[in-house]
Amino acid sequence: MRATQFLIATEKETPADAVVISHQLMLRSGMIRKLAAGLYTWMPLGLRTLRKVENIVREEMNRVGAQEVLMPMVQPAELWEETGRWFQYGGELMRIKDRHNREFCIGPTAEEVITDLARNNLSSYKQLPMNLYQVQTKFRDETRPRFGVMRAREFIMKDAYSFHANEECLQKTYEQMHAAYCNIFNRLGLDFRPVLADTGSIGGASSHEFHVLAESGEDDIAFSSASDYAANVELAEAIAPAGERPTATQTLEKVATPNTSSIEDVAQLLNVATSQVLKAIVVRGISEAEDAEEGDAGEPVVLFIRGDHELNEIKAEKLPGVLSPVQFASEEEIQSIGGVTGYVGPQNLSARCYVDRSAAHLADFVCGANEKDMHMTGSNWERDVALPEVADLRNVVAGDPSPCGQGTIDIKRGIEVGHIFQLGTKYSEALNAKVLDENGKDRVMTMGCYGIGVSRVVAAAIEQNNDENGILWPDAIAPFHVGIVPMNMHKSEEVREVAEKLYADLTAAGIEVYMDDRDKKTSPGVKFADMELMGIPHRVVISDRGLKEGKVEYKARRAEDKEEIAAEDILALLQERISL
RNA sequence: CGGGGUAUAGCGCAGUCUGGUAGCGCGCUUGGUUUGGGACCAAGAUGUCGGGAGUUCGAAUCUCUCUACCCCGACCA
Numbered sequence: 023m024r025a026t027q028f029l030i031a032t033e034k035e036t037p038a039d040a041v042v043i044s045h046q047l048m049l050r051s052g053m054i055r056k057l058a059a060g061l062y063t064w065m066p067l068g069l070r071t072l073r074k075v076e077n078i079v080r081e082e083m084n085r086v087g088a089q090e091v092l093m094p095m096v097q098p099a100e101l102w103e104e105t106g107r108w109f110q111y112g113g114e115l116m117r118i119k120d121r122h123n124r125e126f127c128i129g130p131t132a133e134e135v136i137t138d139l140a141r142n143n144l145s146s147y148k149q150l151p152m153n154l155y156q157v158q159t160k161f162r163d164e165t166r167p168r169f170g171v172m173r174a175r176e177f178i179m180k181d182a183y184s185f186h187a188n189e190e191c192l193q194k195t196y197e198q199m200h201a202a203y204c205n206i207f208n209r210l211g212l213d214f215r216p217v218l219a220d221t222g223s224i225g226g227a228s229s230h231e232f233h234v235l236a237e238s239g240e241d242d243i244a245f246s247s248a249s250d251y252a253a254n255v256e257l258a259e260a261i262a263p264a265g266e267r268p269t270a271t272q273t274l275e276k277v278a279t280p281n282t283s284s285i286e287d288v289a290q291l292l293n294v295a296t297s298q299v300l301k302a303i304v305v306r307g308i309s310e311a312e313d314a315e316e317g318d319a320g321e322p323v324v325l326f327i328r329g330d331h332e333l334n335e336i337k338a339e340k341l342p343g344v345l346s347p348v349q350f351a352s353e354e355e356i357q358s359i360g361g362v363t364g365y366v367g368p369q370n371l372s373a374r375c376y377v378d379r380s381a382a383h384l385a386d387f388v389c390g391a392n393e394k395d396m397h398m399t400g401s402n403w404e405r406d407v408a409l410p411e412v413a414d415l416r417n418v419v420a421g422d423p424s425p426c427g428q429g430t431i432d433i434k435r436g437i438e439v440g441h442i443f444q445l446g447t448k449y450s451e452a453l454n455a456k457v458l459d460e461n462g463k464d465r466v467m468t469m470g471c472y473g474i475g476v477s478r479v480v481a482a483a484i485e486q487n488n489d490e491n492g493i494l495w496p497d498a499i500a501p502f503h504v505g506i507v508p509m510n511m512h513k514s515e516e517v518r519e520v521a522e523k524l525y526a527d528l529t530a531a532g533i534e535v536y537m538d539d540r541d542k543k544t545s546p547g548v549k550f551a552d553m554e555l556m557g558i559p560h561r562v563v564i565s566d567r568g569l570k571e572g573k574v575e576y577k578a579r580r581a582e583d584k585e586e587i588a589a590e591d592i593l594a595l596l597q598e599r600i601s602l
Numbered sequence: 603c604g605g606g607g608u609a610u611a612g613c614g615c616a617g618u619c620u621g622g623u624a625g626c627g628c629g630c631u632u633g634g635u636u637u638g639g640g641a642c643c644a645a646g647a648u649g650u651c652g653g654g655a656g657u658u659c660g661a662a663u664c665u666c667u668c669u670a671c672c673c674c675g676a677c678c679a
Binding site: 036037038039056112168509510513546550563567 | 603608612613614615627628629636637638639640641670671672673674675676677678679
């Protein structure tokens with residue numbers, strides 16, 4: 023590609039509304055342009071990389087026997103009503119009507135459509151397992167789109183769905199897909215980790231997310247310092263502190279703590295560590311009334327954790343009696359169980375209580391006295407107040423012992439670029455997707471599903487590969503492999519000839535070249551800066567000065583220094599240096 | 603959805619308080635000079651000042667209203 027024929031849309035200044043580096047660089051390099059909130063046009067430069075990511079994903083999917091399909095982006099409401107998701111899915115589901123007033127949605131995912139396809143086209147266990155995938159535009163009407171294509175409303179996802187006659191077969195495909203995902207992210211040149219993930223409302227034996235490690239990530243990942251263990255913090259188990267609970271040394275006392283309801287303030291006032299203060303969180307319970315609708319709030323439930331810890335809402339909402347999703351109780355509800363907002367403690371509460379493992383290990387702790395402006399000090403479980411049911415309620419923190427039994431927890435930020443699930447029969451049952459088994463009996467198919475956020479991968483790769491001058495593409499997904507800068511092409515016939523020949527030779531060798539043939543009005547500095555911003559990994563500068571000695575200049579985008587290379591050797595050198 | 607903010611040329615911004623014919627830098631066009639790191643000189647083009655209504659002799663500026671976008675939070679397979 024010649025610069026004079028290419029839509030170059032580089033910007034010198036950082037656009038005002040881009041916060042994360044990938045978004046800034048994608049705009050500045052001219053990869054994308056915004057159309058509206060969460061909607062982006064892929065420019066020629068960006069599309070080249072996007073397509074490369076897609077193709078790597080395709081190759082690895084095909085390699086494990088998955089077959090590509092392409093399903094409509096617009097999906098009929100009827101299918102979503104069959105699975106109940108038309109009503110469950112919130113505002114994220116973009117619902118539309120056609121001219122006949124029939125309801126449709128723009129697909130945020132395709133379980134319904136693929137399961138419908140399977141029920142209509144699969145009839146025998148002999149056809150299983152079957153793994154189908156597509157690379158398709160998805161739409162989720164995010165409450166707050168941000169970070170460019172990282173959390174856009176319209177995005178490109180590879181979604182695969184597998185169908186099986188039994189669990190064992192699903193397990194096998196799941197493992198193959200896990201391996202395929204590792205191959206994909208390795209080929210993309212990313213620093214990533216598969217991590218254990220919450221199986222959510224779907225359930226199933228296991229689920230893994232694939233995270234690209236980056237500071238700007240929106241998820242916290244817990245790692246073991248001594249093993250391969252990695253889990254989303256949402257899921258990572260906080261294990262009980264080692265050893266016996268320390269013995270009580272203080273006596274129980276009620277102390278005045280006027281206007282100090284926050285943990286920080288109480289700890290400061292009483293001169294103790296926040297870890298010695300018991301935090302009480304009152305949440306809504308599930309209604310047990312006869313006529314209650316599902317999801318109605320009932321008697322509040324009190325959760326106790328250590329003052330220095332954070333409640334894990336995912337863990338909390340799985341507790342018996344706790345309303346899911348977690349909702350905090352109102353002041354009135356807290357009063358109804360004998361508590362006072364800001365001063366809730368375990369003594370004399372008439373509510374179901376849970377205590378976190380670490381909080382259960384406390385001795386001589388400070389807690390609310392259930393009276394305004396009063397706290398208890400020297401509180402001890404069992405001596406002063408019964409120990410409630412002990413549960414894992416909190417987020418793990420750095421330094422916690424790892425739940426795998428080896429090492430301690432370290433926490434890093436990650437960008438979720440892939441997620442694999444064992445769906446089981448949730449959708450196949452709802453949509454009645456059955457095949458005949460060996461005995462001629464109907465059998466509901468077992469399913470798996472496997473997503474990769476293709477457009478998000480592009481942003482994630484930039485988050486991990488950039489410097490002060492721009493993007494540092496790995497060769498595998500670079501929009502061009504080589505950039506050629508011919509110096510003074512307009513004056514030097516020799517430079518022109520050598521540059522054109524190299525351009526032709528590289529192209530013939532299957533190497534993608536960007537030659538900056540812009541005229542003398544575009545200074546070399548601008549050409550260098552543009553190439554660096556665009557992240558082209560290999561650069562060749564051809565000049566009269568070099569050619570006098572039969573040399574051209576080569577520089578890798580990531581290298582500190584330039585190299586002088588004999589002109590006749592440059593093609594071979596590039597072929598050797600480019601790793602695809 | 604709650605809180606905060608912004609909207610002026612392709613991009614980044616000033617001008618708004620205190621009303622008086624629309625400005626700067628970058629980019630763009632033309633000509634010339636320059637030529638290995640975002641060049642210089644000269645001449646240009648580009649704006650319904652987010653939309654609507656109002657106040658006023660006169661509104662980018664004041665008032666009301668709508669919209670879009672951004673940030674924090676809540677939400678999120």
